[in-house]
Amino acid sequence: MSQVPSFRLVWQTALMLCFGALGGGLASLVHLPMPWMLGGLFASALVILLWAPPILADYNFPMPFRTGFVALIGVMIGTQVTAELVALAGKLPWTMAGLVVFVVLAHFGNMAIFRYLGGYDRATAFYSGTPGGLMESIVMGEGAGADIRILTAQQFLRIIVVITLLPLGLSLWMGAPVGSAAGLQSAMGQSRVTPLALVTIALAAGLGLYLARLIRLPAAQLSGPMILAALATVTGVLDLHLPIWLIASAQLVIGVSLGMRFKGVNMALLRRCAWLALVSVAYMLVLGGVLSALLWQITGIEWLHLLISFSPGGVAEMSIVALSLAANPALVSLHHVARILMTVVELSVAARLLGMR
Numbered sequence: 001m002s003q004v005p006s007f008r009l010v011w012q013t014a015l016m017l018c019f020g021a022l023g024g025g026l027a028s029l030v031h032l033p034m035p036w037m038l039g040g041l042f043a044s045a046l047v048i049l050l051w052a053p054p055i056l057a058d059y060n061f062p063m064p065f066r067t068g069f070v071a072l073i074g075v076m077i078g079t080q081v082t083a084e085l086v087a088l089a090g091k092l093p094w095t096m097a098g099l100v101v102f103v104v105l106a107h108f109g110n111m112a113i114f115r116y117l118g119g120y121d122r123a124t125a126f127y128s129g130t131p132g133g134l135m136e137s138i139v140m141g142e143g144a145g146a147d148i149r150i151l152t153a154q155q156f157l158r159i160i161v162v163i164t165l166l167p168l169g170l171s172l173w174m175g176a177p178v179g180s181a182a183g184l185q186s187a188m189g190q191s192r193v194t195p196l197a198l199v200t201i202a203l204a205a206g207l208g209l210y211l212a213r214l215i216r217l218p219a220a221q222l223s224g225p226m227i228l229a230a231l232a233t234v235t236g237v238l239d240l241h242l243p244i245w246l247i248a249s250a251q252l253v254i255g256v257s258l259g260m261r262f263k264g265v266n267m268a269l270l271r272r273c274a275w276l277a278l279v280s281v282a283y284m285l286v287l288g289g290v291l292s293a294l295l296w297q298i299t300g301i302e303w304l305h306l307l308i309s310f311s312p313g314g315v316a317e318m319s320i321v322a323l324s325l326a327a328n329p330a331l332v333s334l335h336h337v338a339r340i341l342m343t344v345v346e347l348s349v350a351a352r353l354l355g356m357r
Contacts, residue, residue: 012059019043020256024248033167036248037320040255041160045262049270061260067221069253070316071205072246074222077319077329078204078229079238085330091299092334095306098291099335102310103342106131106284107350113283118276120150126356128154131284131312132336132343140347144356153269156261157277162313163258165281167321170304193243200238201246204229218344219315219337226333251320258317284312302327309335 020036023043027035047053110129114120120128127141134155141151205225212224232238262270288310296303305327311318315336322332350356 009059009062012056013062013065016044016047016056016059016061016256016260017252019047020252020259024252024255033171034163034251034321034324037251037255037317038164038167040252041164041259044256044259046259048260048263049265049267056263060263061257063257066253066257067209068205069250070221071209071225072201073250073316073319073323074208074225074333075201075204075229076247076323077222077333078208078226078231079233080323080328081230081233081330085328088299088301088331091301094299095295095301095309095335096338098295099310099339100342102288102291103131103339103346105287106312107343107346109283109287110280113280114154114276117279118272121147123356124150126351126354127151127347129280130155130343130347131158132340133347134159134314136344136347140351140356144351149266149269150273153265153273154277154280156258157273158281158312159314159317160258160261161274161277161281162285162311163317163321165278166285166308166311166313169285170325193246204232204238218341222315222319222333223337226330230330247320247323254316254320281312288312301331305331308332312339315340 017040020040020043022039023041023046024036024039027039027042032038048056107129110131111125114125114128115122118125123141123144123146127137127144127146128151130137137155138148138152142148208225208228209221210224211228212220217223217227229238289307292303292306292310295301295306304325305322308318308322308325308327309332311321313321315333318336319329319333321327322329
């Protein structure tokens with residue numbers, strides 16, 4: 001890439017982050033949950049859908065930039081690993097078994113929703129209905145003849161609707177907005193951080209990401225830094241106090257990058273996919289809530305922690321929700337990485353059995 005396009009990409013990204021920060025600030029003023037992520041998402045989506053300025057015609061959000069912030073989130077989650085999580089190891093077989101049930105029931109329930117309510121063809125309904133494995137679903141669906149426009153829209157809307165509805169619902173239930181400054185303070189502890197600690201966090205993020213990609217871990221941008229930071233924390237090598245502003249920055253970057261997914265989306269297609277996404281996500285949240293209640297009785301793990309673990313948003317997005325609620329983020333992230341693995345395996349097996357390839 002030449003220097004001119006590189007500079008153009010930088011200021012275009014800075015412009016979108018400014019729009020996102022404006023949305024995040026407004027969301028914070030009106031006490032929306034997860035204000036910087038949701039405010040950034042809605043602000044960037046509105047810019048793209050309603051304004052679509054010519055200066056952004058050739059712009060796509062730089063994914064390596066987003067990946068860097070996701071890796072930082074992984075480090076933050078890794079530093080939250082405690083003896084409490086280790087003590088839950090004996091209960092994890094129950095929750096993992098519940099996750100298998102969730103993945104199968106969510107996928108085929110969604111397939112029925114998209115097939116019979118949405119009128120999608122069989123392949124499009126099948127690959128649109130997966131509760132995870134976004135890129136695998138898109139690649140395999142394209143090879144199976146699914147409508148790639150609908151499939152891509154439904155998969156991204158799944159993530160967007162989950163991270164919107166879940167915090168709003170939890171805010172109503174808990175009587176206070178989740179992801180507020182108070183919640184982040186509780187989750188992260190101290191709000192001040194030294195320059196050396198920031199450098200250490202960045203180094204751990206980069207090294208963890210490199211090693212995870214080297215051995216091809218799932219969700220490498222999150223899982224690698226998380227595992228590395230967890231090992232360093234448990235062994236006493238690191239004792240990091242993570243700043244609230246870094247979590248807010250990660251929320252903003254991820255929110256704006258999600259909002260940019262609406263670029264080039266046909267409004268008629270968006271309206272058609274949006275209401276189906278609402279039905280699909282509502283079904284999955286109810287299913288996850290029921291399974292969480294059963295597992296709560298069996299394992300004693302808090303229902304709220306299990307609900308967030310079973311909510312089919314993106315790994316990074318759900319990890320931020322867990323961090324904001326101090327809801328055992330390492331446990332939540334572990335389940336979401338497992339959900340992706342299970343979904344990819346289930347998707348491959350079900351595709352063969354149903355002749356989707």
